[in-house]
Amino acid sequence: MPDISLCPAFRPVDAVVHPPGSKSQSNRALVLAAMADGVSRIDDLLEADDTRLMVAALQGLGVAVDWDTATRRSTVRGCGARWPNDDVTLECGNAGTVARFLTAACTLGVGDYEIVGSPRMRERPLRPLVDSLNDLGASVLLANGEGLPVHVAARGLRGGTTELRADASSQFLSALLMAAPLSRGDVMISLPTAPTSAPFVRMTLSMIEQFGAACVVDGMERFVVPGMQHYRAQETRIEPDATAASYFFAAAAVTGGRISVPGLGRASLQGDLGFLDVLKRMGCEVRSVAREASVVGPADGRLRGVDEDLGGMPDVAQTLAVLALFAEGPTRIRNVANLRLKETDRQAALAAELQKLGAEIELHDDGLTIVPPKTLRAAAIDTYGDHRMAMSFAIAGLRLDGIVIRDADCVRKTYPDFFADWERMLARST
Numbered sequence: 001m002p003d004i005s006l007c008p009a010f011r012p013v014d015a016v017v018h019p020p021g022s023k024s025q026s027n028r029a030l031v032l033a034a035m036a037d038g039v040s041r042i043d044d045l046l047e048a049d050d051t052r053l054m055v056a057a058l059q060g061l062g063v064a065v066d067w068d069t070a071t072r073r074s075t076v077r078g079c080g081a082r083w084p085n086d087d088v089t090l091e092c093g094n095a096g097t098v099a100r101f102l103t104a105a106c107t108l109g110v111g112d113y114e115i116v117g118s119p120r121m122r123e124r125p126l127r128p129l130v131d132s133l134n135d136l137g138a139s140v141l142l143a144n145g146e147g148l149p150v151h152v153a154a155r156g157l158r159g160g161t162t163e164l165r166a167d168a169s170s171q172f173l174s175a176l177l178m179a180a181p182l183s184r185g186d187v188m189i190s191l192p193t194a195p196t197s198a199p200f201v202r203m204t205l206s207m208i209e210q211f212g213a214a215c216v217v218d219g220m221e222r223f224v225v226p227g228m229q230h231y232r233a234q235e236t237r238i239e240p241d242a243t244a245a246s247y248f249f250a251a252a253a254v255t256g257g258r259i260s261v262p263g264l265g266r267a268s269l270q271g272d273l274g275f276l277d278v279l280k281r282m283g284c285e286v287r288s289v290a291r292e293a294s295v296v297g298p299a300d301g302r303l304r305g306v307d308e309d310l311g312g313m314p315d316v317a318q319t320l321a322v323l324a325l326f327a328e329g330p331t332r333i334r335n336v337a338n339l340r341l342k343e344t345d346r347q348a349a350l351a352a353e354l355q356k357l358g359a360e361i362e363l364h365d366d367g368l369t370i371v372p373p374k375t376l377r378a379a380a381i382d383t384y385g386d387h388r389m390a391m392s393f394a395i396a397g398l399r400l401d402g403i404v405i406r407d408a409d410c411v412r413k414t415y416p417d418f419f420a421d422w423e424r425m426l427a428r429s430t
Contacts, residue, residue, distance in 0.1 A: 003380070004408040004419055006397025012257030012297070013398075013429040017248045017421065019261065021046035021072070021238035022270055023414045024200060025207070027054045027097040029236055031105055031178060032211045033076035034063045038233030042074045045238055049413045050095040057090040057102055061109070078233055081182050083154075086111025092148070094118040094343055094385075094413065096171055099148060100129055104175035106152040107138040108182050113152040120385070122147045124341055128165045129172040135162035136180075136187060159185025159227045166195035168338055173223075174204040180225035181213035187225040194220060196338050199271020199312050206269055210234060239263060242270035243388075244415050246319040248425060249275065249295040250395045253284050254326050256301050257429065260294040267291060275316045281306050282327060303327040310367075311335030314342075317367070318392035321350050324370040325359055326399060333367040343413070344384035353381050353389070357396060378402030387413040394422055 026046040031054070033040035045051060047069050055065050055074075062084025064077035083106070090106075092098035092115060099117055103126065106113040124147050130140045137158025141151045157179060166173040173195055180187040195201055198220055208215065212232035215225040245261045252259040264273065267290045276293060280286045282303045285296040297303075305327040310317050314336045324331035339346035347368060351361040358373035378400045383389040387410050397403035411418040 002408070004405045006394060006403045006405065007426070008401050009251070009255045009398045009426055009429065011429060012255045013251050013425055014258050015425045015428040016260045016262065017245070017425060019240045019244035019248070020048065020415055020417070022241040023048065023050050024097070024203060025238045025269065026051050027101060028174070028178070028204060028207050029238065030054050030058060030065070030076065031101045032207060032231055033078055033233065034058045034061070035081040035105060035108070035178070035182060036078035036211055036231035036233045037080050038078055040076045040078060040233040041235045042076065043237040044072050045074045046241065046414070047072065048416055049093060050097065053091065053093045053095050053098045057092065057098060060088045060090050061085050078231070080230065081105060081108035083109035083111060089114040089116060092117040092121060094121050096121070096124060096169065100126065100169070100171040100175045101178065103129060103140065103150055103152065104133060104179040107133055107140065107154050107157050108179055109154045110156065111154050113154060115148060115150045115152070117148045120343060125168050126150060128168065129175055132162040132164045132172070132176055132189070136160050136183065157183035159183040159187050161188045161190070163190050163192055165193060166191055167193045168196065168341055170195045170197040170200045173201055177204050177208060177215060177223060177225065180215070181208065181227070181229035181231070183227040185227045187227060189223040191221050196311055197271070197314060202271070203269045210236065239268055239270060241414070242268060242272035242275070243315045244391070244418070245293070246272060246275045246316045247391045247395060249279060250319050250323045251398055251425065252295040253279055253282065253297040253303060253323060254395060254398050256297040256299050258294065258296045260292060262292050265289050265291045265293050272313045272316050274313050275319065278306060278308055278320060282323070305329035305331040307332040307334070309334045314339055315388065318346060318350060318388050319395070321354060321368070321370055322392045322395045325354065325357060325372050325376060325396060327372060330369055330371045332369045336367045337365060343386040344389070346386065346388070349384045349386065349389055353393060356381070357400070376400055380404040380406055383407045383410050385410050387411045387415065391415065391418055394419070
């Protein structure tokens, strides 16, 4: 997809939106189903680069995965993590969930596994996860010291105790927790610092329980997982992606319109739905029932700047940062130091692109402050190969004529049809 020029919304948006399935749930469900005994069915599986990479990697391990993209249904013939193929190289591209979840899952088999990825994935950290896996009896080697490629000489997990730092990524902890029930002995994981993105850990724990395993949680500081458990095949449905929905909710906020998302509500496993509370503090009307959420933007178009700790939902930091351009007063985003370790250095990328539009930016160790200008100006937005940069800056295009999103094809990572759905939202609102 080439660069995309966006057209402003000439009236408030008013649409029901159906984002694709949650990437976080989709890749957890695929891994758990592969490690289960029996055939699992997954409905509404996300069809995007990150899930394609996960499916291809599981197939490389010898797991039978059938995926009907027309019906968004897949079946996974689990093998109890006794991987049929014992000497393979697995490609994870730029997908952190694939790299981290499979590094842990591969240790449960018997064989030699190489996990490789993109240049950016070679920079993103894996060391805390690798050190903990080795504490538990694995033999995992990082070729460059911190990131990919990683080599797993798998002979199963012995179990034991480990201390894990999960302040850079909660995916380290989620990867360990999913593998731990299939270890030969009990596993105790202690955390010296609070994990970032704790709602994703809670999602992992809920899905582990759904697939029939158990762990004991002491706050978010210690996790005890009995060994020699088994995962049971399940039928599961993936929720709409809450982070993807955040861009559409923000569209309602900046245009004084209304957006509803069925299938996403108070019963959601996704912490990013907490963005609705942020929008409420900015002046929006929010409604969330068990299986649907909606946002109505202020009719006078006046949003308030906010001071928000997004440590539990850092993926919506870009959404809020762009929305802050249209608020009265500064917006401070806190506790998102791990933005520097994502698909790009999101903190630096946000600062550069928001400044193009006229904002004043102050960078902090843990986030940034956005001061909106009196007069915004349009610009071409660089995306740095980051899907969330492309989607979040589409919000600016609703109010500014002349916004161009460069390398818009990067949205394939989690939401290939994003710009088509964005245009449909605008078409329904005319």
